[in-house]
Amino acid sequence: MGKTIDLNGKSYSVVPEVETVQQLLEHLELGNRILIVEKNKEILQKDSYDAPIMDRDQIEIIHFVGGG
Amino acid sequence: MSKYSRQELFTPIGADGQLRIRGAKVFVLGAGALGSSGAEMLVRAGVGELTIVDRDILEWSNLHRQQLYAEQDVVEQLPKAAAAERRLRQINSDVKIRGVVADVTPENVLELFEGHDMVLDGTDNIETRLLANDACLQLNIPFFMGACVGSYGLTFPIGVAEEQPCLHCLLEVLPPQSLTCDTVGVISPIVVTTAARQVAQLLKYVTGAELDPRLESTDLWTDERASMEVKNMKKSSCPSCSAQPSHPFLSASEVVRTAVLCGRDTVQLTWPKNRQVELAPFADSIRETVSNLLHNPYLVSCEYNDHRLVLFRDGRMLIHGTKDITEARKIAAGLLG
Structure with a gap:
């Protein structure tokens, strides 16, 4: 069974090869962005992006953009 | 009301x-x-x-x-x-x-x-x-x-x-x-x-x-x-x-600053306060060199060597059609010396 997480307020099915937060960011093509990640209401420090993603995790990602 | x-x-x-x-x-x-x-x-x-x-x-x-x-x-x-x-x-x-x-x-x-x-x-x-x-x-x-x-x-x-x-x-x-x-x-x-x-x-x-x-x-x-x-x-x-x-x-610098305007194909040159170019004399000086010259109280704009240039009263020039700072400086130097 694949994992299903809550990603930015929506249900999201994680593909099997994505096991960590870092892999999720790369899968979402956000790997080279300046961003902040929250996992289960806790901000993740950048050196903790190898944290595993578990079923039903709540993940929020906010990336910074230039425009306005 | x-x-x-x-x-x-x-x-x-x-x-x-x-x-x-x-x-x-x-x-x-x-x-x-x-x-x-x-x-x-x-x-x-x-x-x-x-x-x-x-x-x-x-x-x-x-x-x-x-x-x-x-x-x-x-x-x-x-x-x-x-x-x-x-x-x-x-x-x-x-x-x-x-x-x-x-x-x-x-x-x-x-x-x-x-x-x-x-x-x-x-x-x-x-x-x-x-x-x-x-x-x-x-x-x-x-x-x-x-x-x-x-x-x-x-x-x-x-x-x-x-x-x-x-x-x-x-x-x-x-x-x-x-x-x-x-x-x-x-x-x-x-x-x-x-x-x-x-x-x-x-x-x-x-x-x-x-x-x-x-x-x-x-x-x-x-x-x-x-x-x-x-x-x-x-x-x-x-x-x-x-x-x-x-x-x-x-922290500021005293030199002409350059910036490539991201995604705009435009370079901006900014002159320091003590070296600003006056609009009216500048417009007069380039009248024969450039095309589509426009001068209003805020800016001088023109076409020059296939680039659109805009000089603002506050000492900034936008050079459209390039991302190359060196080329932009050269174009500006072509008009300003």
Whole structure:
């Protein structure tokens, strides 16, 4: 069974090869962005992006953009 | 019936809140999409004074989302700050409105912000946001950050609560390139949504309501949203907001500065204050060399060697059609020596 997480307020099915937060960011093509990640209401420090993603995790990602 | 009666009827504002709004002096940083939308809301809300600054002139590609402008403004090649000032004065004559055609730089940012109670973010790049972050921290006024591209926008109010992080704490490093409206496009609903959130935060602050400094984002197309409690991201060693800050983004240089405007195929050259070029003599001097010469009180624009050049009164030249700083300097040198 694949994992299903809550990603930015929506249900999201994680593909099997994505096991960590870092892999999720790369899968979402956000790997080279300046961003902040929250996992289960806790901000993740950048050196903790190898944290595993578990079923039903709540993940929020906010990336910074230039425009306005 | 008062212009603001429906706003005063809204209990959290009331007559007392309206008086506080009337007393607010707001600086709007940028007169593009967010700046247009935010400034219009603030002027209609009846703030006391509003200064809006922008370095650019209007283009056709601005009109789908920059709500203060109309086709005639583009035809006249008006600077955004001048067109914004004109339109905002039509909207509400109670408000003291000033449009300033200028690039906000380390040299002038403190002088520009001084005398205002807060800054609303309408800029289009992260570097200027970090500059504003430093300047607002130094002046001890809040900065209502907002940014958007595509259908995605984010907001973060800075300087509104004790012990909160600043933008520099959150970003740590300046990204070499970030997404812009010129590279990935933008739709107007996210502009209005982002500006609405910034202005709501500003009004809450002004009227003394409790304001939680959360980092928030919305994507109107994918219907995703996030809202983060970021208090513990405050860094005690942050160069911008620690006990002994150095405000690194306020450091100015005395040379002609160059900047490639991201995604615009345009280079901007900025002359220091003591070496500025006068518009009228410059226009006369190039009349025979260039084509499509246009001279108004704000700028000189022309075509030269297949490039469009615009020289502003504040000492900036935009050279369109190149991303190459060396080539841009050469083109400028071709006309200015």
